[in-house]
Amino acid sequence: MQEILKTTLAPIIPDITEWPIYKLSADKEAFLSEIKELTILKIRSKIHTEKELNDMLGKVLYSERIRLTQKAWKADPSDEREFWATIKNELLNIEASELQGEITADSPNLKIVHQIIDRYLAEIVGNFKPGMYNFARKSINVLVSKILNAAPGNRFRFWKTQKTIGEKLIITGELEKIRRLGKEATIVLVPTHFSNLDSIIMGYIIDRIGLPAVTYGAGLNLFSIKLLSYFMSNLGAFKVDRRKKNSIYLELIKNYSTVSLQRGANGLFFPGGTRSRSGNLEKNLKLGLLGTTVEAQRNLIEHQVDGAYKKIYILPVVLNYHFVLEASGLIEDYLKSTGKDKYIRENDAYSTSYKIVKFITKFLFANSEMVISLGPLLDVIGNEVDDEGVSIDHLGRKVDLKEYFTLNGNFKTDIQRENEYTRMLERSIVEKYYTHNTLLSSDLIAYVGFVKMKNRFPHLDLYAFLRLPEEDTEIPYDAFEKAVDNVKEKFIELNKNGKILLSEEIKLPTKQLIEHGLANMGVYHHKSVLKISESGNVISEDKKLLFYYHNRADGYQLEKYV
Amino acid sequence: MIGAGSFGMAIANLLAEKNQVLLFARTPEKLLKLEADKANKNQAIHENIFFASTLKDIGENCDLIFPVVPSARFREMMVNLSPFLHPGHILIHATKGFDVDVDLENFYTISRSNIKTMSEVIREETSVVRIGCLAGPNLASEIKEGKPAATVIASKFDEVIELGQKTIRSVRFQTYGSNDIFGIELAGVLKNYIAIATGAITGLNLGENARALLITRGMAEMIYIGRALGATSEAFLGMAGIGDLIATCSSPSSRNFSVGLRLSKGEKLADITKSMNEVAEGIRTIQIVKALSEYYQITAPIVHVMYRVMYENLPLEKGIKFLMRYPAYIDAEYMKNES
Known part of the structure; x- marks a missing residue:
């Protein structure tokens, strides 16, 4: 049952010093050495000889030198070059005779691996300080309230009265169950990703529903902003450097996640990787970090005590906004990469990426609501779980999670099997994104508006259509309203079958629904995404953005009802 | 082994060389006759083959199950077997046909969404996820006579392929592996x-x-x-x-x-x-x-x-x-x- 959150809920574990993320931070030495051990173990399970290990180090060094010379950041520590120069010398000093045979305990190559891991770990590791957390929690509350409670601007006649935060940031989900199971289990939140605002909103939601803080990977580039860096590094965020793609680094990041999950710290990551460029719900997820949930769960089962083990639950979250401030830049990226030479880019000052600060200030004056739907809790295979947290398969049967990791009744570790399970989990999360997507008024009218305009030019491909002047794509209001009405009915039907969620306005009479949608959609873009012209027709001043917003309601096969 | 057709029996005999096999046939009469004759159409039944009177026996006693029944009846059989299966089971089928959700005597169109391969049927109807299939030049009559043959075991899971190979491989039955189960199933059907x-x-x-x-x-x-x-x-x-x-x-x-x-x-x-x-x-x-x-x-x-x-x-x-x-x-x- 989707419940709607009315007020901020009390923390499920009142004492912050009891939170796993706090314990993790307090026990940092042991935590880090566990990650290190696991990483060395994995490297050695793949690489057996000194020669192979030496080759691997050569590749790591090479990619790091490329990073230092071609992608250096000001924020990089000043001794970076020095460190890698030392590594290079040590590698050169290894005698040919030391490259023979299997890896030994006093292997010179292994010693270098240790050095590199130590350096990386020191950079990656996050901290968690309760004082900082309480401060951040207060500031984020003020910030989000400001964002949502800003007095209605004069453009929006729709909102006459000030609404409460609960009315403007609507959180729905199986809240009671999540809170109850969350006391004993580890919860990994996997939200859709549309906007830079998502991280802030997620931080806010986690606090509001009373879950202990999460560990999450944040881009190292964000840490170059001093204030932000100070904040984040004391909130449990760990640093991820996207430039480092070498095998040791990638393995470390994954193991950082695995070990913190094993130690019970809740997690958060955006499995789509980056913000959705097209505005579509994510269909393909990044499997690397997702796979760490499967691995951690297997480890917990393997090392269970007295027949009981801690469970890891995946919580899909769908964030629905009436508008995404960076939409212009995102859809531009999308069209460029899919259209290649078919897509001709226009000069548009607004398509450059926005700075975070500018972004938030702009948003402060925005006046639209957000709907956040928490999907059902899933196990690491992608099964839903019942009220007691027992896995329930697609047939509605109780299944024993442990059995997925056994062969002929015996527990067995199998990485290839886990990769398959990660894919199953991916499919399940994506399915929940669609079933727990909340259709907003603006999504619906953008969908109908775009499909209707595009249908008039069946012979044009997307890129040629987008280039048409706006007067050529006008549609009469009556036909538009009729189509919205049709499609609305279909969405209501889908909703009854559990295929999508609907926001309250969808139930309004169609005329009002359209008004609501027009008033809310993409209000801060400098051109109207959809509006009624003076002659009473429906027009779009920016069809790229219309396409972007339309994509949100795409994927439900309703084109033929427009 | 579920299915006592000529191919099912040939596979069962191959499996029985290294393993104990429990066999289930759809009709009780057929089962009784097999048990009494200790042979199927002039082919002796290996002494390691035992007979199961219900699907429950199969589900409860076997970790690895080979369903080999005609495609038209495959789903029905899976529905019946399903209550006795759980995620610890491994299923490797050898049925070369499609499951369709339309009436073949009276339909409008058939597209990918209307057809299922047998592994997809298993996935839909049971709690089992580790599924494989067996296909290749395997004329039942020649396997029966002990002539050499080879097969391919396909599954997304390497452990299913390895287990399948381990249980069925012999000097006269070579086994290959593939992760492309959908492709292998289609090839076998088409x-x-x-x-x-x-x-x-x-x-x-x-x-x-x-x-x-x-x-x-x-x-x-x-x-x-x-x-x-x-x-x-x-x-x-x-x-x-x-x-x-x-x-x-x-x-x-x-x-x-x-x-x-x-x-x-x-x-x-x-x-x-x-x-x-x-x-x-x-x-x-x-x-x-x-x-x-x-x-x-x-x-x-x-x-x-x-x-x-x-x-x-x-x-x-x-x-x-x-x-x-x-x-x-x-x-x-x-x-x-x-x-």
Whole structure:
């Protein structure tokens, strides 16, 4: 049952010093050495000889030198070059005779691996300080309230009265169950990703529903902003450097996640990787970090005590906004990469990426609501779980999670099997994104508006259509309203079958629904995404953005009802 | 082992060389007769084979299960077996047909969303996730006689392939592995109707050249249908594709081949099916593939001609003549435009 959150809920574990993320931070030495051990173990399970290990180090060094010379950041520590120069010398000093045979305990190559891991770990590791957390929690509350409670601007006649935060940031989900199971289990939140605002909103939601803080990977580039860096590094965020793609680094990041999950710290990551460029719900997820949930769960089962083990639950979250401030830049990226030479880019000052600060200030004056739907809790295979947290398969049967990791009744570790399970989990999360997507008024009218305009030019491909002047794509209001009405009915039907969620306005009479949608959609873009012209027709001043917003309601096969 | 048809029995005997096998047959009469005779149609039953009277026995006593029953009854059997299965089970099927959710006597179109492979049926109807399939040039009659053969075990899970290989491999039964289970299943299904066509051309005494022509173009047709359904070409070039095609298209002991052979002698389809005591999967496959090729607008002359011969009374000679004159310009074009 989707419940709607009315007020901020009390923390499920009142004492912050009891939170796993706090314990993790307090026990940092042991935590880090566990990650290190696991990483060395994995490297050695793949690489057996000194020669192979030496080759691997050569590749790591090479990619790091490329990073230092071609992608250096000001924020990089000043001794970076020095460190890698030392590594290079040590590698050169290894005698040919030391490259023979299997890896030994006093292997010179292994010693270098240790050095590199130590350096990386020191950079990656996050901290968690309760004082900082309480401060951040207060500031984020003020910030989000400001964002949502800003007095209605004069453009929006729709909102006459000030609404409460609960009315403007609507959180729905199986809240009671999540809170109850969350006391004993580890919860990994996997939200859709549309906007830079998502991280802030997620931080806010986690606090509001009373879950202990999460560990999450944040881009190292964000840490170059001093204030932000100070904040984040004391909130449990760990640093991820996207430039480092070498095998040791990638393995470390994954193991950082695995070990913190094993130690019970809740997690958060955006499995789509980056913000959705097209505005579509994510269909393909990044499997690397997702796979760490499967691995951690297997480890917990393997090392269970007295027949009981801690469970890891995946919580899909769908964030629905009436508008995404960076939409212009995102859809531009999308069209460029899919259209290649078919897509001709226009000069548009607004398509450059926005700075975070500018972004938030702009948003402060925005006046639209957000709907956040928490999907059902899933196990690491992608099964839903019942009220007691027992896995329930697609047939509605109780299944024993442990059995997925056994062969002929015996527990067995199998990485290839886990990769398959990660894919199953991916499919399940994506399915929940669609079933727990909340259709907003603006999504619906953008969908109908775009499909209707595009249908008039069946012979044009997307890129040629987008280039048409706006007067050529006008549609009469009556036909538009009729189509919205049709499609609305279909969405209501889908909703009854559990295929999508609907926001309250969808139930309004169609005329009002359209008004609501027009008033809310993409209000801060400098051109109207959809509006009624003076002659009473429906027009779009920016069809790229219309396409972007339309994509949100795409994927439900309703084109033929427009 | 679920299914006591000739192929199921041949596999059961192979498995029994190294393992204890519990066998289930659909009808109690058949089971009793097997148990009493200790033989199936002149073939002795290995002493390591025991008989299960219910599907519950199978589910509760076996970790690894081989369902080998006709595709038309596969789903029903899975529904019945399902309550006794859990995620610890591993299933490897050897059924070469499609499951369809439309009435084959009365339907509008058939697309990918209407058909399921047997592994997809297992996934839908049970809690089992580790699923595999077995396909290749495996004529039951030859396996029975102890002649050498090979098979491919396909699964997304390496452990399923390894377990399957470990249990069934022997000096006269070689096993290959593949992770492309969908492709392997399709290859196994699609080759059946090519076998019917080849049986027909053989019966008409048109010679070896004509037969080779048909098999080669049949292969191309299989690849096109497979691609439309989302498979890649590789599986068709392996044991389950070309391998099985060569075996079934040259052997009168193949059921599908013999259907074609009898068509060439002027027998009607209805009489042929009535007199066969086991199902020739190719007959059903022809109806399904014809509809698929129309839906996806694929040029598939063999399936269309065979359909018209079997269901619309087109004289076989006329149909084959049409195929032999079918204009073509480029050889092995399917290798060039691999998508």
